[in-house]
Amino acid sequence: MSELQSIDQTPVSLEELRAIAQESVRSLRERKPRLDDESIDVILRDARSHYAWQDKPVAESILRELYDIVANGATSMNCCPSRFFFVTTDEAKDKLALALKDKNIDKMKSAPVSVIIAYDLDFWKELPFLFPHEDRRPLFEGKADYCERTAFLNGTLQGAYLMIAARALGLDVGPMSGFSNQIVDETFFKGTTLRSNFLCNIGYADESALFQKLPRFDFDKVCTFL
Secondary structure, X not given: OOOEEEEOOEEEEHHHHHHHHHHHHHHHHHHOOOOOHHHHHHHHHOOOEOOOEOOOOOOHHHHHHHHHHHOOOOOHHHOOOEEEEEEOOHHHHHHHHOOEOHHHHHHHHHOOEEEEEEEEOOHHHHHHHXXXXXXXXXXXXXXXXXXXXXXXXXXXXXXXXXXXXXXXXXXXXXXXXXXXXXXXXXXXOOOOOEEEXXXXXXXXXXXXXXXXXXXXXXXXXXXXXX
């Protein structure tokens, strides 16, 4: 008998859990084979990075819903190394401003929320919960470079999920890399195993600050069939 897990206090075998998962995916695909074109426009094709914001708050309930969506994005071994810090108070924004290039300070302070997308170098210690099939901790223990690379790559993925999910919920985003990671880490994460990756402003955009969309490469320029 395979290991039993519990759903609503009822023991369920791993084989049953696997069958439930497979049926759930098949059912979803039947109900929604793909997104419609306008939905794709909203999350990527016609989406824009924003730099100016309406004076309109983002409810905590929406941020919690946002994380619930992001948490389902794929990461290697389900390692989920990202940690999200929603900067909303004037005090926290003043601290964050110390790390920003001058031209980015107003963008950050005018946004209802600025998210520090960070990652935890000790993410692997949570693998017994996140990846219960087998103990993968020995792959990471004592291997600082591998931990750093895995956390950074998968944390960046989760940051991208955050941007797409925010747009899907009707929010606008403005990612930023014009800041000092060292200052952010010293200010917010000193003495911890957390490291900053990038920042992302979230809110409801003031579109009057937009300029034309910049070019993108055509398929044949950057894509190759092997």
